[in-house]
Amino acid sequence: MTDPRSATATPASRTSLQLRNVRIGSGGPLGTVAITDGRVSAITPDVPPSPVDDVFDARGRTLLPGLSDAHVHMVQWASARRRVDVSTASSAHEAAQQMARSAAAAAASAGEPLIGFGFRDGLWPDRPHRDLLDRAGGRVVALVSNDLHTAWLGPAALALLGRADHPTGVLREQEALDAVARLAKVEDTVADAWVADALRAAAARGVTHIMDFEYGDNVRDWTRRLNGAEPAVRVTCAIYPDHLEEAVAAGLRTGDPLPGTGGLARVGPLKVFVDGSLNTRTALCNTPYPGAPDDAQAWGILQTPPHELERIMARAAAHGIHSAVHAIGDRAGTIALDAFERVGCPGRIEHAQLVDAADLPRFARPDLILGVQPAHAPDDRDVADRHWAGRTHRAYAYADLLKAGAVLQIGSDAPVSPLDPWRGIAAAVHRGGGPDREPWHPEQAIGLTDALTAAAAGRRAPHVGDPADLVLTDHDPADLAAHELARMPVHATLLGGRWTFRAT
Numbered sequence: 001m002t003d004p005r006s007a008t009a010t011p012a013s014r015t016s017l018q019l020r021n022v023r024i025g026s027g028g029p030l031g032t033v034a035i036t037d038g039r040v041s042a043i044t045p046d047v048p049p050s051p052v053d054d055v056f057d058a059r060g061r062t063l064l065p066g067l068s069d070a071h072v073h074m075v076q077w078a079s080a081r082r083r084v085d086v087s088t089a090s091s092a093h094e095a096a097q098q099m100a101r102s103a104a105a106a107a108a109s110a111g112e113p114l115i116g117f118g119f120r121d122g123l124w125p126d127r128p129h130r131d132l133l134d135r136a137g138g139r140v141v142a143l144v145s146n147d148l149h150t151a152w153l154g155p156a157a158l159a160l161l162g163r164a165d166h167p168t169g170v171l172r173e174q175e176a177l178d179a180v181a182r183l184a185k186v187e188d189t190v191a192d193a194w195v196a197d198a199l200r201a202a203a204a205r206g207v208t209h210i211m212d213f214e215y216g217d218n219v220r221d222w223t224r225r226l227n228g229a230e231p232a233v234r235v236t237c238a239i240y241p242d243h244l245e246e247a248v249a250a251g252l253r254t255g256d257p258l259p260g261t262g263g264l265a266r267v268g269p270l271k272v273f274v275d276g277s278l279n280t281r282t283a284l285c286n287t288p289y290p291g292a293p294d295d296a297q298a299w300g301i302l303q304t305p306p307h308e309l310e311r312i313m314a315r316a317a318a319h320g321i322h323s324a325v326h327a328i329g330d331r332a333g334t335i336a337l338d339a340f341e342r343v344g345c346p347g348r349i350e351h352a353q354l355v356d357a358a359d360l361p362r363f364a365r366p367d368l369i370l371g372v373q374p375a376h377a378p379d380d381r382d383v384a385d386r387h388w389a390g391r392t393h394r395a396y397a398y399a400d401l402l403k404a405g406a407v408l409q410i411g412s413d414a415p416v417s418p419l420d421p422w423r424g425i426a427a428a429v430h431r432g433g434g435p436d437r438e439p440w441h442p443e444q445a446i447g448l449t450d451a452l453t454a455a456a457a458g459r460r461a462p463h464v465g466d467p468a469d470l471v472l473t474d475h476d477p478a479d480l481a482a483h484e485l486a487r488m489p490v491h492a493t494l495l496g497g498r499w500t501f502r503a504t
Contacts, residue, residue, distance in 0.1 A: 015053040016041075017497055019472070022058035025461030026452060026477045033063060035468040038496035043464055061491055062476045064452065065459035066208025066469035067421040070371045071350060071411025074212045074235075075221075076148065078194035079184060080117045080415035081201075086143060087118030092128045095119050095143060095152075100135035113157065113183045116143035117415065121150070122279040122383035128152040130169025142183050144176075146379075147277040147416055151176035157183060173276055173303065177215050192225050196232075198419065203232035203500040205420045206471030206490045209457065211236045211371070211411065213271055213324070213350075217243050219250075219258065226261040232493075232500040234469070236268040238324060241312055244270060253320030269324035269348055270316040273303040275332035278353060279383055283329035285354065289387050300329050309339045317345035324348040324371070330356040330394065337362045351413075353380075354388060354395050364405030372398060372408050372454075374428035375417040381440045392441060398428055399444045408454040421455040422488045428454070430482035448477055448485075468497040 017035040024031050024043060034042035034052070042048060084102045089095035099116050121128055133141045133154030141154040153161070153169040161179055171179050202210065210233055212218055218237035225231070237258070239247050247267070257263040276282025281289045284300035292298040304312070313323040323343075327336040328351045336349050337359055346367035353376065355363070363370060377396040384392050394400075398408060410424040417423060428451040432439035439445065446454075453460050462470060474489035493501040 015497065016051075017054045017056065017468075018047070018052045019056050019058050019063060020047060021060060022472070023060060023062040023476060025064065026062060026448070028062075028461060030060065033462060033470075035494070035497045038468055038498075040462055040464050040466050040468050040470075043462065056492075058472060058491075062473045063462055064206070064471050064473060064477075065456040065462060065466070066471050066493065066495070067206045067455050068209040068211070068409070068457040069202070069207055069411050069414070069419055069421055070211050070409035070457070071373060072210045072212050072414045072419055073148065073214045074195055074198065074210065074414075075191055075214045075216070077414035077419055078191070078198040079115070080144075081198060082194070083115045083117040083144075085118055086116040087120070087146060089119055091124050092121065092126045092132055095128070096132035096135060099133060099141050099143065103135075103139045103141065113140040113142060113160075115180075115184055116141070118146045119143055119152070120146050120279055120383065122281070122387065128168070128170050130155055130158060130166070133157075133169070140183065142180065144180055145279060147279045149173055149176060149277040149280040149282060151179050153179060153183075172280055173282060173301065181215065188221075188224065195225065196229075199232040200501070202419050203493045203495070204490060205422060206473070206488075206493050207233050207419070207421060208469035208471070208493060208495050208500075209234040209236070210419075211238065211268055213238045215240065217246075219243065219247065219252065219267065222265045223258050223260060226258070226265050230498070231264055233495065235265040237265060238268040238271040239316075239321065240271055244312070244316060244321070247321060248315075248319045254322040267321070269322040270312070271324050271326065271350075272309060272312055273326040274309065274335050275303060275327060275329050276301050277328055278380055278387065281387060283354065284327075284332040284335075285329040285388070286331045286356065287391065290389065299331065302332075302335075306335050306339065309335065310342055313339055313343045313345060313347070317343055322347040324350055326350045328353045330354045330359075330391075334359055337365070340365060340368060348409075352401070354391060355397050355401070357394060357400075360397075360400055360404040360406075363401055369407050369409055370401060371411050372396075372401075373411055373413045373417065373424065374398065374451075375412060375423045376427075377440060378427055378432060378437075379417060393443075395441070397444050398446050402446055402450060407458070408450075409457060410451070410455040420486075423486045425451045425455050425477075426483060426485035429485065432483065448482075452477060468494050470494045 019033040031045045086095045140156045143152040151171045256267045258265040275284035282301045288298035325336040327333045348369045350371045472492040
């Protein structure tokens with residue numbers, strides 16, 4: 001499994017730096033941390049006499065391992081930061097009105113598609129429909145759901161895609177992904193600039209590594225982006241089945257550095273979908289969704305049948321490529337676990353939002369990591385209470401998973417939630433999303449130390465020999481209330497001993 005701790009130092013970091021008067025880890029002692037050639041070279045209680053190129057007085061701030069967002073859709077996140085925010089809409093009519101206002105205000109760019117992002121229709125009293133988007137005055141309009149699994153298109157957008165006869169304009173799963181990719185496509189140079197800007201913003205929140213599950217040819221895209229560049233974070237890039245044979249032919253293996261990236265980008269796992277999502281009601285469950293039609297999709301959808309899942313995973317494993325299996329519903333989780341047992345390969349299960357209690361011990365399988373998104377729990381609690389009624393004690397069950405021996409890594413699934421690990425840390429510890437609402441299933445909260453470790457790819461504190469991927473926070477996390485963690489002030493971030501962010 002790709003581990004940012006195996007990273008090499010960056011070329012720009014061939015200097016020495018001392019961080020003095022720094023708290024070493026949450027609740028740790030004050031001391032000095034020496035960095036040489038991009039790695040932590042010494043941790044001492046006092047100032048060592050050796051000469052250095054640079055000295056930084058931390059003034060008692062807390063030094064933690066750099067944070068790793070274990071699940072990001074990078075281009076989607078970079079694009080969403082520029083899209084119309086419809087996350088507050090409480091109905092389809094309200095979302096359509098927001099898009100109409102935005103279309104009127106953006107008349108100067110009327111030739112470009114207008115994309116909205118963030119709608120959650122799981123609790124809406126009405127349904128999205130193409131005709132509601134007629135108010136945009138013939139503009140090409142599309143909305144993407146918060147979970148990325150639904151696209152809602154207006155008549156002009158459908159016509160542009162050759163789907164003018166689609167009855168509702170609502171597309172789900174792969175159809176939705178393909179439609180949005182076509183409508184929102186921009187030149188590589190534009191997308192790359194957006195991504196670079198988003199990475200700098202991530203570094204400002206203490207992020208030093210991301211695992212990118214963007215839908216596309218990530219190996220090609222990151223090789224291009226990092227050719228001669230110094231990004232603000234390290235990247236592990238996933239491979240999708242459409243590009244598996246190219247990766248095999250190129251001899252790529254999970255954990256390998258991408259050529260020409262100076263080790264800043266590495267080959268990740270193969271991403272395979274078992275099911276869909278909760279809000280779209282396509283997560284594959286053992287119990288049908290309330291009010292769903294009595295048909296094969298009442299329990300959600302199966303995107304990759306078990307025999308095909310095992311075939312793809314075995315093909316990848318035979319060539320050193322691990323698998324990352326998307327499984328949100330409890331039935332999907334069982335299918336994913338079965339596949340890992342039968343293939344016998346290392347890898348990841350992404351999300352595991354609803355788990356079958358009988359499967360809990362199976363998640364402790366050696367060489368298996370669970371990529372989880374605690375920030376989704378407070379966001380999804382109302383939808384879960386409706387559509388997973390009676391089962392939510394098994395939803396986002398991080399305490400039970402840790403107790404069973406599972407290894408957790410926290411991600412955001414950005415743009416589903418913002419690329420900010422502190423939100424995930426806070427939600428994992430607090431389970432409520434803020435001081436104004438009671439925690440949701442607080443029995444599934446985990447401790448701060450476990451949450452920080454899961455948000456730092458398994459690193460608990462800075463250690464001699466580690467890459468100097470570090471974050472300096474204004475407060476010790478242990479001194480804050482759980483709900484305050486989401487707003488943790490970050491003072492500085494280092495990547496391989498190179499400053500990627502410093503507060504003014």
